[in-house]
Each structure stands twice: as structure tokens, then as C-alpha cells.
Amino acid sequence: MxxxxxxxxxxxxxxxxxxxxxxxxxxxxxxxxxxxxxxxxxxxxxxxxxxxxxxxxxxxxxRWPNSPMVRFAGLPGALGTIVRKNGFGSLTRLRPDIYRRSMSDLTAVYQASxxxxxxxxxxxxxxxxxxxxxxxxxxxxxxxxxxxxxxxxxxxxxxxxxxxxxxxxxxxxxxxxxxxxxxxxxxxxxxxxxxxxxxxxxxxxxIRLENFAFSPPSETANPSLKFLMVGRLIERKGFHIALKAIAIFAKQASVPVTVDIVGDGPMRPDLACLASDLGIGEAVNFHGARDHSEIADLIRQTDIFLAPSMTSAIGGQDAPVNTLKEAMAIGRPVIGTRHGGIPELVIDGETGALANEGDVDSLCEAINRLSANRTNWSALTHRARTKVEAMYALxxxxxxxxxxxxxxxxxxxxxxxxxxxxxxxx
Structure with a gap:
């Protein structure tokens, strides 16, 4: 085709x-x-x-100029390209009754060219x-x-x-x-x-499962826990909720924590300030955008992967998050939220843990529940890998x-x- x-x-x-x-x-x-x-x-x-x-x-x-004046100045060139590719008769296809708004702002012409x-x-x-x-x-x-x-x-x-x-x-x-x-x-x-x-x-x-080879988590309890979150630094990803939950967990459980955050976006300064205010600023590492191989390496180095997605103020929601699939494929315990399409992938107690979206206490409870059952991680992650293979093998x-x-x-x-x-x- x-x-x-x-x-x-x-x-x-x-x-x-x-x-x-x-x-x-x-x-x-x-x-x-x-x-x-x-x-x-x-x-x-x-x-x-x-x-x-x-x-x-x-x-x-x-691409076309953002300025209407510059866009109009480039119109002869765009029309010339259409003629060269399709003949003079093709100009009659640029009908205002079809294109309407996109004809008046000339974007239709630039696209058609x-x-x-x-x-x-x-x-x-x-x-x-x-x-x-x-x-x-x-x-x-x-x-x-x-x-x-x-x-x-x-x-x-x-x-x-x-x-x-x-x-x-x-x-x-x-x-x-x-x-x-x-x-x-x-x-x-x-x-x-x-x-x-x-x-x-x-x-x-x-996802290309060959890039995310299964590596069972260690059953040996570590004195600290490492968390990883990956995504755009925007409200919908819920990273601010996760930082609050992790800070509460670390204080209540007296467990040293490390938090790796991969991605860029407008909330980065706010997240850095929040981490500092919560007393975990030195434990939070911002890695910026990374390619898939680097993300896979970070997943292998983490203990728990978090996907705390939530409905944003403008109504944004997530499907099953791709990096969540990748973490499950590699074999790391995951925590998601009861949000959008995530529960279709993360089954609470079977392939991961779920928390209520936008709920700090619920997410903290899920972290406690998962971290307290480390002996179950092997079975949990094997089930998660099997589910990803069945649903998302490329x-x-x-x-x-x-x-x-x-x-x-x-x-x-x-x-x-x-x-x-x-x-x-x-």
C-alpha cells in the first residue's frame, strides 16, 4: 500500500x-x-x-511565515511551485468555497505547494x-x-x-x-x-520490545528507593503531585529517596522550586529530553516508575503512557493513576499499582503499598511484561x-x- x-x-x-x-x-x-x-x-x-x-x-x-505580510509576499513562489508540480490548471483547485478560512490566511496555498x-x-x-x-x-x-x-x-x-x-x-x-x-x-x-x-x-x-529487554528487579531490599518519571513537564503529567507524595513517603517511612525526571516543559522551574520547598531538592535530578536508549538505561537503574497523569485544567488527558509500557517491558514496578487509558494497561495488584489521579494521599499510599511488597515484584513485573507483549508489541x-x-x-x-x-x- x-x-x-x-x-x-x-x-x-x-x-x-x-x-x-x-x-x-x-x-x-x-x-x-x-x-x-x-x-x-x-x-x-x-x-x-x-x-x-x-x-x-x-x-x-x-513551513510558512507567521507574519501575514511576509506570507503574502511569498505567495507568488508558493503558487509557482503548485504550477510546476501540477500544471497551470491546478490553480483553479484553490477554491475559496472549499478552503474558506485557510484560503484567506494563505495556509492552504503553502500546504498545497x-x-x-x-x-x-x-x-x-x-x-x-x-x-x-x-x-x-x-x-x-x-x-x-x-x-x-x-x-x-x-x-x-x-x-x-x-x-x-x-x-x-x-x-x-x-x-x-x-x-x-x-x-x-x-x-x-x-x-x-x-x-x-x-x-x-x-x-x-x-513499542519495539527488542529495545527494552526484560530485566527482573532485584529482590534485595535497598536502604533507599529510586523513582523515575518521564514526560513533558506540564500539568497533565502530574509530576507535582508525585513530588509531594514522594516527600511524604520519605518522611513517614524514613527512607532516603532519589527522583529522576526526564523531559522538558514549562513547569520545570516550578517543579524545581517545589522539590526544594518539600525538602527533597537535592534528591531530584532533572535530565531534560533524552532519546529512547538513554531512557531505557534510566529505567533499568530505577526501582519504581511513576506515571501520575491527571486531567489538566484545560481538559487534557492521557492514553496508556508509552514510557509506562517501556518500564513494564523492562521489568520495573510501576505506579499509574485511574486516569484516561492508563487502567487498561496497569491493573492494580496484577501489573502494577494504581492511585486516584491528582490525589497526593492516594499516590503516597500506592507507593507505600508497592514498596512494602518487594517480594512480589518478580511476579508482578513478569505479568506486566506479558501484558505489554500482548497489547503493544510493534x-x-x-x-x-x-x-x-x-x-x-x-x-x-x-x-x-x-x-x-x-x-x-x-
Whole structure:
């Protein structure tokens, strides 16, 4: 199959699942092109092992000036590129009735100038639902051809809906052939918004298990505990809740602690100040953004991995966190929260421990419970590894994705016949 991925930008350090999926499809013999259509600067490839797949050569990151005046000044060049690629007649496709707002601000022209050839694909995969509007418009205008598959992953089905309203994707439901959610929680949210229930499938973001070899935790009690958290330093990740819980635990249990935090974001100064105020400033290490191999090394060095996600003030929620999967794959005890899609992966007492989201006392209790049962860690982590293998092995997820694409193509092929039958019956 010939497949186009649509993302905000590629590669992004926090979106290794996009690179993994593209490389896995290529390994299976499919063609994948990647279009970054969000006018965003890429932050880099976090999976260094994928550099040999030539993903950068398959990627076009669309950029245009932020200034309206500079954007207008560059318009002749963008139009010239469209003509060179598609002929003079293609300019008639830039219709205001199709593009509306994106025509008035010229973003449609800059995007259209980036598509190669006739933009013909089997599958047009919008990796985030917020990108579907642009893809739909370009397909209507004839700059793209193919069946549209729309993914719901996180901010698109949570923060965007909270900000715009429950009808934000009403224009997408009639246009896309099928839909994917990366957890059942988001699938149910999409259906509640109007997504056709018979056309949405749950396919998780797969991980390369060979990069996260299982290493059972030590059963020997250490005089101290090392904790690790990985993610963007934003409210939704709940790291501020975790620092408070760890500080209480350390004081009550008289256990020395070390906390490693991997990731960057706007809350870093606040988190550093909080750690200092809690009296654990010297025990908290901020590592900034790290690639997957470095994160795997830090996971192996930790005792307990924390994923304390919580619903943010703007409605943001998480699916099963990818680094949580990686920690479970390597064999480290994990603590998650009853939040979003996390309970689909972390089963309390079976594959990890759960706490109530945004609840310091509940998280502290989960830390106490897990740390007091170290003799159970071996069995716990073996069950966790088995669950990750069953749900998130990259080959399994890729096979599911290919099957979904094939089903989408069959649905699209059957649609004209169904429409004809409806007309004849009428």
C-alpha cells in the first residue's frame, strides 16, 4: 500500500510512536510518506535505531511565515511551485468555497505547494484528528487522493473538544472512511461525540520490545528507593503531585529517596522550586529530553516508575503512557493513576499499582503499598511484561494497522455501490 502520514511535524522527540509505526510499515513492504502540516519545527528523532530507514527523506515539513505580510509576499513562489508540480490548471483547485478560512490566511496555498505529484495514496492517515480538516479540504480540491483514516490520541479528543465544543469533529464524520483510537477510553469518547461506532477500532501505539529487554528487579531490599518519571513537564503529567507524595513517603517511612525526571516543559522551574520547598531538592535530578536508549538505561537503574497523569485544567488527558509500557517491558514496578487509558494497561495488584489521579494521599499510599511488597515484584513485573507483549508489541500493532487499512479500502470500495442501491430503492 501507498500511505501518507499527516502529523504536525516530524520527527518529534515526544512522538516516537509515529517513527516506529512508519518504519514498521516500511519493513513490511509498504510505502510511507510523512507530511508535517502544522507549521511546527521538528524537535528530533528519539529512536536513533530508525535512522537507517531514511524517514527524513520521506518527510516534508511544511513551513510558512507567521507574519501575514511576509506570507503574502511569498505567495507568488508558493503558487509557482503548485504550477510546476501540477500544471497551470491546478490553480483553479484553490477554491475559496472549499478552503474558506485557510484560503484567506494563505495556509492552504503553502500546504498545497508541498504535495508531490498528484498526491495519490491508498491511505491518508491523519495521526491526530485535528489535522483531518486540512486533509479533507486538500482531497476535495484534488491535491490529495485516498481514503482518510483518522486517529484519536490525546489532546485532539480531550483538550480540543474542551476548547471548541462537542461538535468540533462533526465535519469529519461524513468524510473519513474509518477511525482509530489508541485506547478504549478514547474510543468511547469519540463515539459519544458522534463517531460511527462500527468504523472505529482500538489500535495501541506499539513499542519495539527488542529495545527494552526484560530485566527482573532485584529482590534485595535497598536502604533507599529510586523513582523515575518521564514526560513533558506540564500539568497533565502530574509530576507535582508525585513530588509531594514522594516527600511524604520519605518522611513517614524514613527512607532516603532519589527522583529522576526526564523531559522538558514549562513547569520545570516550578517543579524545581517545589522539590526544594518539600525538602527533597537535592534528591531530584532533572535530565531534560533524552532519546529512547538513554531512557531505557534510566529505567533499568530505577526501582519504581511513576506515571501520575491527571486531567489538566484545560481538559487534557492521557492514553496508556508509552514510557509506562517501556518500564513494564523492562521489568520495573510501576505506579499509574485511574486516569484516561492508563487502567487498561496497569491493573492494580496484577501489573502494577494504581492511585486516584491528582490525589497526593492516594499516590503516597500506592507507593507505600508497592514498596512494602518487594517480594512480589518478580511476579508482578513478569505479568506486566506479558501484558505489554500482548497489547503493544510493534509487530502486532502494525499487523492490526494494516488490517484496518485493508478494511477501510474495502469499505470505501463498497460505498458507491451502497449509494447506488439507495438511489435505486428510492
Amino acid at each position: 501507498k500511505i501518507a502520514f499527516f502529523v504536525n511535524a516530524f520527527p518529534m522527540m515526544s512522538e516516537a510512536f509515529i517513527a516506529n509505526s512508519a518504519a514498521a510499515l516500511i519493513d513490511q513492504g509498504h510505502s510511507v510518506d510523512i507530511y508535517g502540516i502544522g507549521n511546527v519545527c521538528p524537535t528530533g528523532l528519539s529512536v536513533k535505531a530508525l535512522e537507517g530507514h531514511g524517514l527524513n527523506e520521506r518527510t516534508v515539513n511544511m 508541498a504535495f508531490e505529484g498528484n498526491g495519490e495514496y491508498d491511505i491518508l492517515h491523519c495521526q491526530f484528528a485535528t489535522l483531518a480538516e486540512s486533509v479533507i479540504k486538500h482531497r476535495k480540491a484534488g491535491f490529495l487522493k485516498g481514503d482518510i483514516v483518522v486517529n484519536f490520541r490525546g489532546y485532539d479528543i480531550t483538550e480540543t473538544v474542551e476548547a471548541v465544543g462537542p461538535h468540533v469533529f462533526d465535519h469529519v464524520w461524513p468524510e473519513a472512511t474509518s477511525y482509530i483510537a489508541n485506547c478504549d477510553y478514547f474510543r468511547r469518547r469519540a463515539i459519544a461525540l458522534g463517531c460511527p461506532e462500527d468504523r472505529i477500532t482500538v489500535i495501541g501505539s506499539g 509487530d502486532t500493532c502494525t499487523d492490526q494497522l494494516v488490517h484496518h487499512y485493508e478494511k477501510s479500502l474495502s469499505l470505501a470500495a463498497a460505498r458507491p455501490i451502497q449509494q447506488l442501491e439507495t438511489v435505486l430503492k428510492g
